[in-house]
Amino acid sequence: MCLCDRVSRIMYLKSKLSWNVVLAAENLDIKGLMLQKAIITRLMADFAAKKASKDLGYFLAVSTVLSIGEGKVRQQSGDVLFPVDFSCITFKMLTGEVLEGVVHKILKHGVFLKCGPAENVFLSQKKMDDYQYVPGENPYFMNGKSSKIEKGVVVRFLVIGERFKEAEKVFEAVGSLEGDYLGPIS
Structure with a gap:
């Protein structure tokens, strides 16, 4: 259920x-x-x-x-x-599931999202359709349609992989924005 x-x-x-x-x-x-x-x-x-x-x-x-x-x-x-x-x-995050997470860390190669109790969901720049990294004091990612991914933004993503780290009792996941209706939520 x-x-x-x-x-x-x-x-x-x-x-x-x-x-x-x-x-x-x-x-x-x-x-x-x-x-x-x-x-x-x-x-x-x-x-x-x-x-x-x-x-x-x-x-x-x-x-x-x-x-x-x-x-x-x-x-x-x-x-x-x-x-x-x-x-x-x-x-539990399942591969193939569409979830929402909040951006909490931005790096040149992608962003980290918090999704429920999971804090290590990585969204690689390679899996974010035409988003480009914009450096600065508060870096962010932006695409040609002026859609912006920055700290605090809710992002709908597809889980493409997950693993459990037994020693820490935490899950890590990798997400993607490749697909319909994925990305920042207004």
């Missing part, structure tokens, strides 16, 4: 996951609601710390806790492991 944010027109994915949540014995409470709150709090902390995965993209939000299974005591530590099923919202 995909959800579309009307303002930024970025595609998000809704995923169902099953994770094990581990609680230290001292965090356990006999009262059911307090235990449930502790499990959900720990799930949220683990979710935020994970940041992203190659298959699902960036982890943005837990939307629904579907079920919390029976706890199992770990023999060595005494911690209790709870299987938790939940749904979440993720963001």
Whole structure:
């Protein structure tokens, strides 16, 4: 299931996951609601710390806790492991997808865009139809139709490649303006 944010027109994915949540014995409470709150709090902390995965993209939000299974005591530590099923919202750029990003860095050979949680989307000058680099204190790219790409401008682009950097848990992508209805948005 995909959800579309009307303002930024970025595609998000809704995923169902099953994770094990581990609680230290001292965090356990006999009262059911307090235990449930502790499990959900720990799930949220683990979710935020994970940041992203190659298959699902960036982890943005837990939307629904579907079920919390029976706890199992770990023999060595005494911690209790709870299987938790939940749904979440993720963001992943896919090759061939048309997205929008905001220009945040301009170089002689192209621009870098921020697109949702992804900050490393490179748009090479070679993939920007007839745009020319204009140097100066605030450099920009301009084409023959006076269309301007500068810092802060929203650009609609085609994703032509993406990769996941496991160590940093970030995605990098390469975009193109070659195609209909791509480029700066008025």
